[in-house]
Amino acid sequence: MPARIMPAQKQEHQPGRESEMQPQPDYEPKYPGVGRLKDKVAIITGGDSGIGRAVAVAMAREGAKIAIVYLEEHHDADETLRSVEKEKSRGIKFAGDVGDEAFCREAVNKVVKEFGRVDILVNDAGEQHEVHDLSELSAEQIERTFRTNVFSFFFMTKAAVPHMRQGSSIINTTSITAYQGHQTLLDYSATKGAISTMTYSLAKVLVRKGIRVNAVAPGPIWTPLIPASFDPEHVAEHGAATPMKRPGQPNEVAPCYVFLASEDASYMTGQVLHVNGGTIVHA
Template sequence: MNAPHIPAQSQDAMPAHEYKMDPAPDYAPRHPGADKLKDKVALITGGDSGIGRAVSVLFAREGAKIAIAYLEEDRDAEETKRLVEAEGGECLLIPGDLGAKAHCEATVQKVIDTYGQLDVLINNGAQQWLDEDFAALDEDKIDRMMASNVKAYMFTTQAALPHLKEGAAIVNTSSVNAFAGMGSLITYSTTRGASLAFSRSLAGNLADKGIRVNSVAPGPIWTPFIPGTMPADKVEDFGTQTPMGRAGQPWEVATAFLFLASDDGNYFTGQTLHPNGGMVVGA
């Protein structure tokens, strides 16, 4: 796959916006659907853009009804809804702050009220900032990132569990930084380590209920995180440090989520998949 040139750019927002990115991230599924999620309902947090958009569209192609929880990026979310519906799927948009437990409970209840069931939970929504100077880490940003990247996963899962039946799947987004660390992303890497430990621990807790829990740990992927986090000059040619010499695209990560959410991953729980362009890390 030829890597598109990524020009210098940045956005003064977190979450940032996909519609402002150049080039646009590639979310599009590559293969016809095979009904791997037929008659399933999936709740995808952070499903408005980036990896979440790619997962939403792929799951819709595979027959799932989609609910997208996101913070406030309405334009991106409406575009993802359009893409899901173009696949013949249904899409429910639920804006709001998942760092608040009451909103997580309301979000799950809205899914149940709309679709009558919940079969797949994708905990993917997150925020990220650079924080190279550990001594100067901003308390408010730490609290916001912990709420978004850790508490939201736990609160949404708590709300979902009464509705998840045997055969259900939970997939949490982690990161290569949970394994390799990143000196300029201390807080973010810490939260992704937490989501990894959460996945492994919850998998053991729910195994006897027949609910599988796994995680996906992407490497450098071209998503709104990048222009929303990095200075413009560091965004240029993002991802070229990987063995494959390029950033990954969201569609290349979505397939890992599909594998773990569908019966293809039926003997996987407590595991992590690593779409990272060849960066070898501890499993």
């Protein structure tokens, strides 16, 4: 039996609210910024909380202007924007369903109207639902999970690319489940496999435009999606099975996104960075 690491807790609404988590995730960057993303404009889906919030604040610290796209967690989104402003950057927010292509186009167009450009797109929004038997997996759930986790990545990318220039960067959030599978997250792990393959393919498509496409594959990270997805005992043991025997914090993942968005990664496209507490993954 894995050790209990976190307090047992449960949230009934996906994708979860960071303000209700105990303890609160660590999202603030660990180091001073050095201007690696100065004057860039970043769009981050799922940017209200979890990894998305940590990425928003980390990129703001490096000089980027931030636009976050989220479903309906307005309190969390406001807190993210306050943190962005503390970094002496500008932030805007858009609430809506990224599974709706029209909303994605509208959000991108509003960002361009406000900031004049798009340099970085972080596709991070996602949802997951446990099923303990294949017979429980409905067509409606499969379609909903793919619409949020995969369709939205295509929709946002299609909308953003016409506004991106050479040197721009797209970063997709995949998962360790894409490489190992997951017994109770059947449709979720399938979407993450699709995201990894999408990343490889888009990198080939967009390289001629000078746009780099990479991904990050987190392992167990302490985000609102965890108490919103699993039973309290599972939440308490989250991350205990990793070699490091703990879950990761969002600010331990966010530097990967900053790196991939910056000129430090100028010779990288079609790659996946694995942040998972020591699990060996062979792509």
